[in-house]
Amino acid sequence: xxxxxxxxxxxxxxxxxxxxxxxxxxxxxxxxxxxxxxxxxxxxxxxxxxxxxxxxxxxxxxxxxxxxxxxxxxxxxxxxxxxxxxxxxxxxxxxxxxxxxxxxxxxxxxxxxxxxxxxxxxxxxxxxxxxxxxxxxxxxxxxxxxxxxxxxxxxxxxxxxxxxxxxxxxxxxxxxxxxxxxxxxxxxxxxxxxxxxxxxxxxxxxxxxxxxxxxxxxxxxxxxxxxxxxxxxxxxxxxxxxxxxxxxxxxxxxxxxxxxxxxxxxxxxxxxxxxxxxxxxxxxxxxxxxxxxxxxxxxxxxxxxxxxxxxxxxxxxxxxxxxxxxxxxxxxxxxxxxxxxxxxxxxxxxxxxxxxxxxxxxxxxxxxxxxxxxxxxxxxxxxxxxxxxxxxxxxxxxxxxxxxxxxxxxxxxxxxxxxxxxxxxxxxxxxxxxxx
Numbered sequence: 001x002x003x004x005x006x007x008x009x010x011x012x013x014x015x016x017x018x019x020x021x022x023x024x025x026x027x028x029x030x031x032x033x034x035x036x037x038x039x040x041x042x043x044x045x046x047x048x049x050x051x052x053x054x055x056x057x058x059x060x061x062x063x064x065x066x067x068x069x070x071x072x073x074x075x076x077x078x079x080x081x082x083x084x085x086x087x088x089x090x091x092x093x094x095x096x097x098x099x100x101x102x103x104x105x106x107x108x109x110x111x112x113x114x115x116x117x118x119x120x121x122x123x124x125x126x127x128x129x130x131x132x133x134x135x136x137x138x139x140x141x142x143x144x145x146x147x148x149x150x151x152x153x154x155x156x157x158x159x160x161x162x163x164x165x166x167x168x169x170x171x172x173x174x175x176x177x178x179x180x181x182x183x184x185x186x187x188x189x190x191x192x193x194x195x196x197x198x199x200x201x202x203x204x205x206x207x208x209x210x211x212x213x214x215x216x217x218x219x220x221x222x223x224x225x226x227x228x229x230x231x232x233x234x235x236x237x238x239x240x241x242x243x244x245x246x247x248x249x250x251x252x253x254x255x256x257x258x259x260x261x262x263x264x265x266x267x268x269x270x271x272x273x274x275x276x277x278x279x280x281x282x283x284x285x286x287x288x289x290x291x292x293x294x295x296x297x298x299x300x301x302x303x304x305x306x307x308x309x310x311x312x313x314x315x316x317x318x319x320x321x322x323x324x325x326x327x328x329x330x331x332x333x334x335x336x337x338x339x340x341x342x343x344x345x346x347x348x349x350x351x352x353x354x355x356x357x358x359x360x361x362x363x364x365x366x367x368x369x370x371x372x373x374x375x376x377x378x379x380x381x382x383x384x385x386x387x388x389x390x391x392x393x394x395x396x397x398x399x400x401x402x403x404x405x406x407x408x409x410x411x412x413x414x415x416x417x418x419x420x421x422x423x424x425x426x427x428x429x430x431x432x433x434x435x436x
Contacts, residue, residue, distance in 0.1 A: 008083050015076035016108050022069035024112030025131050028123035029054060029061065036121055050128040054135065063142030064135045073104055192363045196327045199359075200291040205284065207357065207375040208326055209307045209316035217242050220250060224272035231258055238304045240317065241278055247314045249306050251278035283308050286315055294323050326359070345416075351405065354378030354412040369398055377402075378412035396420060 032051065040048035054061045077100045084092030084099075116123045135142075153159070218230050220241040231239060231253065241251040257277045265271045284293065284305045297303065303320040341353030342361075352361070358371040358380060374380040381389065381404070384397045388410050395402045399420055406414035 005083060008079055012076050012079050012083075015072045015079070016103060018072040019069055019076065019104060019108035020112040021127070021130075022065050022072070023109050024116040024123060025127040026062075026065045026069075027113040027116035028120050028127060029131065031117055031120040032124035033121055037124065040125075045125075047125040047128050050132050051124050054128060054131060057135065059146060060135050060139055060142050061131070063145055064131070064138040067138055067141055067145065068134060073108070076100065076104070188366070191366075193327055196359075196363060200294065200323075200326070201289050203290045203326065203359065204286060205288045205290065205293055205305075205307055205318045206286040206315060207359070207371075208290070208322050209286075209318040210322070211316045212247070212314050215240065215317055217246060217249070218253070219243070220275050220278075224269045224274055227253075227274050228258065228262060228269060228272075231255055238319070240281065240306065241275065249281045249314060251275055252281050252304055252306075253278040281306050283312075284318070285310070290323050290326060293318065294320075297323070347418075349416050349418040352377055352415050352417055354381075354406075354415060367400075369400075377415055377417075381412060381415065 029051065034055065037048045037051050041052050077096065080100050081093060081096040084096045086092070088095060216234050216236060217240040218227055220227075220243050222230070237255045239253050239255075240249045241253055242248050243250045253274065257279075258274070261272055261274075261277045262269065282300070282302055282305045284296075284307055286307050286309050288296075288307075293305070297305075297320045305318050307315045307318055309315055341356045342364075343351045345351060354377060356377050357375055358369050358377060359375070361367055361377065362369055362371065369377075369380060371380075373383045381395060381402055385393075385395055389395070389404045389407070389412070391404050391407050393404045395404075401418050401420055403416040403418075404412060404414075405416055406412070
């Protein structure tokens, strides 16, 4: 009898070890870092490849773990109950319940899961080969269980989805970016760039284009010498050429092509045919999103496009550099505010030009100003105020106070922005990063 008891207690102990293995494996395989293990798999780590294979069959993995864990726990409890009833009679049921609850909770659940959570990647690599075999063996049973679960859920109107939707995947990725730790300048800039990449498909070229009022263009009918002089006075490498009407863009002149032609012409610039050496203009609609435009720039090997509205009227220009700056931001001294038109004041407020875009402000200071209805800070104020404000008027919305400092005709030219008392504490981190 003593030998039988020893064998039974040994079996219970072994079952508890198996239960701890299943519990720890579940935590390790679900908490392990997919990016890190993916990199290990790419570098040739076989166990990392096994972990990736298990992730691809997540339903079968979870089914096998739960099936195995419940089997060993129930069997261990049944054996313990049987032994304790033999030793203590009916009271043994109470002893078995209390004893197995404590043993399973402490040694088969909390302990292995705590260890696996603290060492998720290493534990996942360690258990992966064994779990792969268990998943293969228990796969037929898990398939039956999953079928029963789907039928039961369908009866309640719930449909099981095997993959995340595109929107859910993007939200998951944005959440991971927001959880990216670190308050330093480098970490903040990384978050800016990652968010900007995800936003490319939701931003139109009209939001980042250079408005036609600010476009430097040259009359193609001017004498060649004057055109050369105007090109040399311009800081740009590509310049639109217009004819008869400044909105009638007929070509785009590249400075390098002009220099080659000037070198070939020598001192006789009157021989230059500027329109002949210029490239044909590329017109794109204002409703083109930045992701599509970036792909178009790459496929056409172009860097410059003319933005037009639905009537074919020129609205402005957009370049490859404009889109890239939406991702990496403007290049400036690391200790300065890297947005043109923003001046930090000693009292913590900012004086902002009306044409500064909301995207730039949100990205640089990690604000949440809405940019669905307006693209610039002036546009946001007009949208929220529902009127054209006068200089000196103050508005409060979205956690900030906006004081109108300047207005030219119907255009807001300068605004002082300061957080409200409720938002000041929340915004301190962004301001410190801006001042750093």
